[in-house]
Amino acid sequence: MKKEEPKRRSARWHKQDTELTLLALPTTVWYILFCFLPMFGIIIAFKNFKISGGFLSNVFNSPWAGWKNFEFLFKSNDAWVTIRNTLGYNLVFILLGILIPVTLALMIGRLHNRRAGKVYQTMMFLPYFLSWVVVSAVIWAFLSFDKGIANQMLNQMGAESVNWYMEPKYWPYFLIFMNVWKGIGYGMVVYLATITGIDSTYYEAAVIDGASIWQQTKYITLPMMKLVIVMMFILAVGRIFYTDFGLFYQVPRDSNSLFNVTTTLDVLVYKQLKTATVGMASAAAFVQSVMGCITILFANWIVRRIDPESAMM
Amino acid sequence: MAAAKSETSSGLDRYNRISTGMNLLFHLIFILLALVCIVPIVVILSISFSSEDSIRETGYHLLPTMFSVEAYGFILKQGTVILRAFGVSVLVTVLGTVIGVLLTASMGYVLAQPNYKLKNFLTWVVFIPMVFNGGLVSSYYINANLLGLKDTVWALILPLAVSSFNVIICKTFFRTTIPDGIVESAEIDGASQLRIFFSIIMPISLPVLATIGLFLCFGYWNDWFQSMLYINDQDLYSLQALLNNLMSNVDALARNASTMGISYASLVATMPKETARMAVAILIVVPVAFAYPFFQRYFIAGLTVGSIKG
Numbered sequence: 001m002k003k004e005e006p007k008r009r010s011a012r013w014h015k016q017d018t019e020l021t022l023l024a025l026p027t028t029v030w031y032i033l034f035c036f037l038p039m040f041g042i043i044i045a046f047k048n049f050k051i052s053g054g055f056l057s058n059v060f061n062s063p064w065a066g067w068k069n070f071e072f073l074f075k076s077n078d079a080w081v082t083i084r085n086t087l088g089y090n091l092v093f094i095l096l097g098i099l100i101p102v103t104l105a106l107m108i109g110r111l112h113n114r115r116a117g118k119v120y121q122t123m124m125f126l127p128y129f130l131s132w133v134v135v136s137a138v139i140w141a142f143l144s145f146d147k148g149i150a151n152q153m154l155n156q157m158g159a160e161s162v163n164w165y166m167e168p169k170y171w172p173y174f175l176i177f178m179n180v181w182k183g184i185g186y187g188m189v190v191y192l193a194t195i196t197g198i199d200s201t202y203y204e205a206a207v208i209d210g211a212s213i214w215q216q217t218k219y220i221t222l223p224m225m226k227l228v229i230v231m232m233f234i235l236a237v238g239r240i241f242y243t244d245f246g247l248f249y250q251v252p253r254d255s256n257s258l259f260n261v262t263t264t265l266d267v268l269v270y271k272q273l274k275t276a277t278v279g280m281a282s283a284a285a286f287v288q289s290v291m292g293c294i295t296i297l298f299a300n301w302i303v304r305r306i307d308p309e310s311a312m313m
Numbered sequence: 314m315a316a317a318k319s320e321t322s323s324g325l326d327r328y329n330r331i332s333t334g335m336n337l338l339f340h341l342i343f344i345l346l347a348l349v350c351i352v353p354i355v356v357i358l359s360i361s362f363s364s365e366d367s368i369r370e371t372g373y374h375l376l377p378t379m380f381s382v383e384a385y386g387f388i389l390k391q392g393t394v395i396l397r398a399f400g401v402s403v404l405v406t407v408l409g410t411v412i413g414v415l416l417t418a419s420m421g422y423v424l425a426q427p428n429y430k431l432k433n434f435l436t437w438v439v440f441i442p443m444v445f446n447g448g449l450v451s452s453y454y455i456n457a458n459l460l461g462l463k464d465t466v467w468a469l470i471l472p473l474a475v476s477s478f479n480v481i482i483c484k485t486f487f488r489t490t491i492p493d494g495i496v497e498s499a500e501i502d503g504a505s506q507l508r509i510f511f512s513i514i515m516p517i518s519l520p521v522l523a524t525i526g527l528f529l530c531f532g533y534w535n536d537w538f539q540s541m542l543y544i545n546d547q548d549l550y551s552l553q554a555l556l557n558n559l560m561s562n563v564d565a566l567a568r569n570a571s572t573m574g575i576s577y578a579s580l581v582a583t584m585p586k587e588t589a590r591m592a593v594a595i596l597i598v599v600p601v602a603f604a605y606p607f608f609q610r611y612f613i614a615g616l617t618v619g620s621i622k623g
Contacts, residue, residue, distance in 0.1 A: 019506035035442040044451060124343075126605070131535035133537045148373060250557075289448040
């Protein structure tokens, strides 16, 4: 939101204003129904909420519970495991989500055959366009206990079959791999756009001065990418309380044995909502919304100090 | 994107290359990665074109051990459940994209008008949801109970129609690329703002509308979460919801057996299950896999627009 342009018309309400309001009305109504009503609905975290009959009368009539729902939530071990998973996975995702795509973007720009590079890039963009339900079906084809490709390969090498969906120890690696796999095309697009935007005369000057490719990367490309990398990092940190529900729910197929390594805040809220433990679900959702809001505003505050143009406001 | 660079390449480029060995190594790494990324297509194709018996006996394979099209035969003959889900997916995608683009573009246009009196207010309306949201629980109860969207096709469409990010992309586009003169001269000619928006702005804004439309289109086609939340009625399952359901209960494909004059039990006993399930995945993936290479450019434009905003 920048400074207003100088006013050309009077401050009086115009016919145009009425028409523009009409034009904006459907979307405004959408925002009220699907964004702002839920914001007020968040008070059910402080209520002893039972769903029966009308929603509004329920919200108003159900008794206040104070911080009871939060006490229940944080007394259970689930809450801490969930928060640990949410923050832990996100930290790893953020680091790898920068390191790997940046490296690959640097590499793909150096291929002698540019057309091949384009083909690789298109192929690596595919996972981005697949839904987690489809991905989960494919993972099942690999990890199914009796029919899976992974166990067939193990058997061929003389090893015992593994019941993958019951063994928590493998899943942090699987989930991290799947996250990198799905985001790799997107990340490369963002970083390649920056690399191709760098003025080629920098490189020409460097070559004339005898700089090696590695030196060019280190002293030209990476410094020019620094701003974008820092931005992507901060924006990702701002969303550290949110996770990709599909990755953590669909890919492990909601297996209870994997609870400790696959439950994040989004999964916890969904599961409790579905089992009608509304009190705990709304308390967990409240924690996520409020902490999410704080981290996003904080991230945005930092972005504005680094590069005001990129800040949300 | 790589092509853009070669345009600016100079003769120096010949001296400024990685060594042939390095080049080979890089190619190898990328070939490996690219294969890992298209493995889903291979697996889904392979299983859907296998014979049901071979899967029952020897499991899934990267390449079919016994080729068969029985899964597709089943869809054509007895797959009313699948074809219905395909219809729901197409309906939701088309309707959702149209509604989403209209809602997004109209708000973007209004916010781009510098003299509009409620501009600041509406800017906040769009901005606040970007940093704060009510969370899943209250959204769920409001959509399901207050708005009565449960088990309607609108539950799949409306909650995903607008995103503040898209509105801002639109606003930036209108602000930066549409000359003020066009709007002003139309105003002088006495055209109403609605008229200006629909007959002047929309037609000349196709690039941005296409980008947003594509994001919405892929988003709706790939959505399963809304179905999981709001849809219990299996007649309203989209392909994604159907596949999701089949992963835990593959017999659901025989749900409509009675309408085809076959008993449920005999259809369950004879139909291909594993392969038909993957044929559903093919129906989902093939349109996407064929479409995205052509539209990649618009996606890239949309993904990299984040840095330019007004």
